Amino acid sequence: MKRKAYYRIKFWKDHKTKQALLVTGARQVGKTFIIEEFGRNEYEHIVEFNLVLDDNARRSFSQATSPDDLLFRISVASSVPLVPGHTLVFLDEIQQCPQIVTFIKGLADKGDYDYILSGSLLGVELEDVRSLPVGYLDEFAMYPLDFEEFCWANGLVESAFDIVRDSFANLNATPDFIHDRLTELFHRYLLVGGMPAAVAAFTANGVIDPVRAVQSNIRAYYEHDIKQYAPKADRLTIQEIYRLIPGELQSQNRRFQVSSITDIKRFSQIENEFLWLTNANVALPAFNVAAPVAPLRINSERRVMKLFYSDVGLLVSAYGKKSVLGILAGNAAMNMGGVYENVAAQEFVAHGFTHLYYLTKKGIGELDFLIETNDGDVLALEIKSGAYFRSHAALDRAMTTPGYGIDKAYVFAETNVFTEGNVTYLPMYMLSMLAND
Structure with missing residues (x-):
């Protein structure tokens, strides 16, 4: 591999x-x-x-x-x-x-x-x-296999991504035969994810049940680590946070609600428990910012966050098998917004954006992700799982708000490359093109 x-x-x-x-x-x-x-x-x-x-x-x-x-x-x-x-x-x-x-x-x-x-x-x-x-x-x-590595494991020639990189650099549509193949593989990546054992089970068997069995075992192994290594007084809370992530990502705004944790009312009560999960590399946080202005870390509000699994396959396997029917056609039975944001977080972190942010603000709405390059540019990113990806009122308002420092705006969706006004639309398989290596 x-x-x-x-x-x-x-x-x-x-x-x-x-x-x-x-x-x-x-x-x-x-x-x-x-x-x-x-x-x-x-x-x-x-x-x-x-x-x-x-x-x-x-x-x-x-x-x-x-x-x-x-x-x-x-x-x-x-x-x-x-x-x-x-x-x-x-x-x-x-x-x-x-x-x-x-x-x-x-x-x-x-x-x-x-x-x-x-x-x-x-x-x-x-x-x-x-x-x-x-x-x-x-x-x-090291992280789970990113999407490009997943494609290699499934027999895609490396030169295919050279064409993708060229399409991204020049903002030209990816040729249809490559676009269709990568879209198909991306939908499989949502189900399989990038844990090597899960990818090996998929490439060996070509069916999902052995993959889900591997993923279930890995989640159980992570919970075992919590029991073995986490501070004794915090173990049950850390375990509960980890188990709550799939459900919290199904909420409308994907924000992790601290009140969902048993007997917890304030973030200060469980800050160390959140840090344990992220330091163990099994969860990826994205923090809200007061304004999309560099440096984002200074503007972050660590009390308000989204929390993702480190691997999208582990996330999807936590949902019932029937709930993800239609995912291969890009038309799943459940709301896929949280799943698409999870795979985005996973790709961004694997490609050098180790600190993720988002914006939710009255009068603006919510921007799914904000990331900052090594050059100090702030990129506003919307992740769309549905057909109405051209509708992004919060992004439009944020880009016209005086004092906001958004340098570029991208919408990732089930589409090919095109530009409309000051927004660039990219296919989901181009998430890795935003590299901060």
Whole structure:
């Protein structure tokens, strides 16, 4: 399964000085697989330890007293020779042994071997890692397969997206034969999502039931993590928030209502619980802003948010099978607004927009998403699941409001590329064209 993360790891290897690589991300997004594949292809030797599965290695490494002692223990535990300049040391599930992370700096400084650390819940378990000296770790987050990777897994040639990128850059309609194929694949992506195990089940079987079984297991696994790793006093609330997300995304404005949580009336009561879910990379927040003016973070209101699943397939599998009938034809039985916004959030985050916002304001209405580029441009985005995508009164009002700093406006919908006035209409499969890498 081809992943863009492979090239990100290759960039680290080719450009690092004395840096270890830290790969973060939710469970089941393919971190271990891609690092193992990279190690086999790019090194003569790969020394790997999974600190969840290998109790002996975990106990031994946790007793290390210095970088040299840790390296000695790694060499003793390894069945593969450590050859300077030709060996990758891969420590997986590093959150199980966080005390050794500081020793990796000393080992990376020596430059004899390359080190990749990986694990889940790192945003929860290893906050102290990021306080280490700048330059010690090169870090990036992995996400589920984005739509382009999903298309590759389903046999679409890579050159098809070169045509899509050209259509986006020049605002020309995508050729019909590519547009129709990508629209068909996008509807399947809504059902399958990007979790590698779900995609593998789909490509192997071509039916949805094995996919939904995989997705149900992953959701259960995430809830198990909550029970195991979340602060004991907060576990039930975090679990309830996670279970509430599909229902909250079916509300008219998609806003997460704090009052939906048992015995909770104010956001301040559960702010840490929300942060736990987002730091664990299993939920994606979008915060309301007072005004669409850069920098958006300063204008954000963290009490008011939308909350999405990290994978659209996990979201759709939480709904009854009958409720998503018609999704392949773009005409589902249920309101698909929340599903379409979830896939948009997922694509934006995977392509570098790690902070998502939206606007809801009296006299204006609601803008589904606001994102800010590295250049400081504010993009206003509407996500339309229905046939009346040309109707966007809130966007029209926001763009004519004095003092608002909207640089570009896009409407993503079941359509091809065209421009009307100062609004550009794009097909849903072009979500990834807004890249902030």
